[in-house]
Amino acid sequence: MEEPPVVFFAGTAGAGKTTFVRAFANWLRGEGHDATIVNLDPGVDDGALEPDVDIREWIRLADVQDEYGLGPNGAQVAAADMIALKVFEVKQAVALHPSDYVLVDTPGQIELFAFREASKAIVDALGGEQSAIAFLFDPALARTPTGFVSLLLLSATVEFRLRRPMVNLLAKSDTVPAEKLAELAAWSDEPGALYEAVTRDVPTPDIQLSTEILRGIDTMGPLTGLLPTSAQAATGLDTFYRACQRIFAGGEDLEPAQAPTDP
Ligand SMILES: Nc1nc2c(ncn2[C@@H]2O[C@H](COP(=O)(O)OP(=O)(O)O)[C@@H](O)[C@H]2O)c(=O)[nH]1
Numbered sequence: 001m002e003e004p005p006v007v008f009f010a011g012t013a014g015a016g017k018t019t020f021v022r023a024f025a026n027w028l029r030g031e032g033h034d035a036t037i038v039n040l041d042p043g044v045d046d047g048a049l050e051p052d053v054d055i056r057e058w059i060r061l062a063d064v065q066d067e068y069g070l071g072p073n074g075a076q077v078a079a080a081d082m083i084a085l086k087v088f089e090v091k092q093a094v095a096l097h098p099s100d101y102v103l104v105d106t107p108g109q110i111e112l113f114a115f116r117e118a119s120k121a122i123v124d125a126l127g128g129e130q131s132a133i134a135f136l137f138d139p140a141l142a143r144t145p146t147g148f149v150s151l152l153l154l155s156a157t158v159e160f161r162l163r164r165p166m167v168n169l170l171a172k173s174d175t176v177p178a179e180k181l182a183e184l185a186a187w188s189d190e191p192g193a194l195y196e197a198v199t200r201d202v203p204t205p206d207i208q209l210s211t212e213i214l215r216g217i218d219t220m221g222p223l224t225g226l227l228p229t230s231a232q233a234a235t236g237l238d239t240f241y242r243a244c245q246r247i248f249a250g251g252e253d254l255e256p257a258q259a260p261t262d263p
């Protein structure tokens, strides 16, 4: 049987990954698709979270701390490498859940996912035949021009390191006023608008650095399509799904298991 496509969810701590994964899985199920949720965060401490496959079955942050006498940060780093050693167990557990989509919630700290070699091993092993990375922009960080550019660079870093198709999402769009949403859309669609906003935002001595960074971003061309989504209001999930389908199936919809609810 063909392996289902895998989407990894990455973003800064608190960006909304865990909440989004759940909302998107619910949305998929409502559309008649099966979704398997994989939790790769060994430190998450939420009893209500019921992933189908859970790294905490093998690795728990509290145990790593106790066993190796590490503080919370050291334990996170050690655990990130241990996850890579358990990835085949995780993959086997995922295979026990036949499904249309596999959604992988990554560890809370983005630097563990973006910078450590272990993540490449995890993405390669779990990603299988088809995988993509959804990068969530936290509106609390994306609201200023420099914050927005920093998140673009972080997303580009993840793409550069892990070499997977990326979808950039604006999370928690229900918390963003309409005017700000329009401004963020302009920043993501028109390099000129972002350039103008950044040059207004930074003091003169930094202008050259900003200009060079923006030129780099412009050449990379990943600016278009920051999709506004809200897990809470369940909005933007259909657009996100279509963006994934464009990556996985050349835009074709999956065969729905039941009558689609699309208008
Ligand atoms: N208003 C609003 N809050 C959200 C949304 N998604 C997540 N949150 C909140 O943002 C916080 C961090 O979310 P979480 O999913 O744990 O982020 P993670 O660290 O990236 O996994 C929590 O308090 C969530 O309730 C959303 O769509 N709208």
Ligand SMILES: [Mg+2]
Binding pocket: 017, 018, 019, 041, 044, 105, 107, 108
């Ligand atoms: Mg989380």
